[in-house]
Amino acid sequence: MTMLQKQTIKNPIMQYGGEGVSWRTLLSSIHNLLSPQGVSCLVCGKMISAIVRGYPELCHVCYASIPWIMKPRCYTCGRPVGCPDCSRQSAGSRNFILNRSAVAYNATMREWLGQYKFRGHEAYGPVLSRIMGWAMTRMLRELATEQGGISIHFDAVTFVPISEERLMERGFNQAELLARGAASVSDIPLLALLERTRHTEKQSFKNRRERLHDIQGLFRLLPDVAERLESVMQQPSHKPSLRSRFTSQYNATRARYSILDKPSDTPLTLLLIDDVYTTGSTIDACSEVLLEGCSQLGRKGEVYCLTWARS
Ligand SMILES: [Zn+2]
Ligand SMILES: [Zn+2]
Structure with a gap:
């Protein structure tokens, strides 16, 4: 660090x-x-x-x-103000456990993100990434408090992918940079696990209905997800945190630790990163695919989300 x-x-x-x-x-x-x-x-x-x-x-x-979100009012989506979205009936079918965001997406934060994302002002990258690191620390602390002081152990951090076209045009994926900022805080493996099936126009210009329509079948797992998870988790340096909830299942005498060797009733716990949470439809669609991936590996999955800004 x-x-x-x-x-x-x-x-x-x-x-x-x-x-x-x-x-x-x-x-x-x-x-x-x-x-x-x-x-x-x-x-x-x-x-x-x-x-x-x-x-x-x-x-x-x-x-x-910087409008830090110090106290989320909505447990599910991390919004700092009252939240009608999560009290709707459909909210119960969300595929992620909860979302937390670092900052409220006001005009200033929109400008900072835009400077980095659309106008190629690279110097904003480290600032955005450090803000994300702060949010990660805060989220870990909140979850530990909730679990009576036991730290949560994320098996991997991943991020919402952008299309090949967008990657060619922009040269980077801002969600990956933010994921790096989050992962570095706890030394959690950072893995690309998802890809887009097609290119879509910018979501920010669309209404809720159009976004939901657009998102159908938009994400899928990378073909070698099982190998990716295995390769990272088998690095000898990677061990679960001492206070992890999996501690009792970790056999310290083993030279190598494998994510897929854990008992099948222990969920794979993934942290998904994106830049802005607007309706939650993007991270929900990605979470659904990640859960399917876990189930293909014969495991239950849990997806937590951390986004840079909450609109
Ligand atoms: Zn200034
Ligand atoms: Zn909410």
């Missing part, structure tokens, strides 16, 4: 948390001494007078404009 990532985990809470003022003042002075002179803010272009810990690209004003 790099220094930057370590800083990221602590950042938003510690920044405005209950630490002593003298420490903050001292740290801020040290940051100022160490920071190169004349660095301008990535977002507003103004000179940065004091470095924000973990986010050296941003001035304090732009950092303070």
Whole structure:
């Protein structure tokens, strides 16, 4: 884990948390001494007078404009406000267990994501990725609290794929970058598991009905999913966390640990990443395919989702 990532985990809470003022003042002075002179803010272009810990690209004003979702009000989709979507009857048939998002998708966050995704402003990448790392830490903490202090163990982190055409045009998949940010926090294997069956126009221009129609049969498993899962899980360095819920099933005397060797009633637990949660139809469709994949491997599956922004 790099220094930057370590800083990221602590950042938003510690920044405005209950630490002593003298420490903050001292740290801020040290940051100022160490920071190169004349660095301008990535977002507003103004000179940065004091470095924000973990986010050296941003001035304090732009950092303070990030609408962190500190307390999701909807347990299922992670929305920070009251949520009619999840109280609908159809919501009970969702294929993922829950979604959490790092930030609310307001105009500022739309602009930041757009700068990276559509306008090729690569310097936004590390910022978005660190924000995702923070959300991951927060989600792990929330789930552990819910399970009486027992950490959840994700077998793999994966992401919503983009089409070949989009990949050629853009050169990268933003969800993969975000997944990298999330995976790095807990050293979880990052795996591409899905692909798109066809190219579709941008979802953001479509209404709910059009999106749902578009999404039918849009995703499928990559042909070598079983091998991908196996190859990652058999790396000798990969062991479940000490406090994982699977600890009792892990035989420490075995040199190699295999995901598919776990008892068949133990679900494969996957974390799915995307950039924006709007209706949830994309991550739901991907979750459905992932669950089918688990079942093809003779295993139950559980899919949790983490998205960068919640609209
Ligand atoms: Zn700024
Ligand atoms: Zn909801």
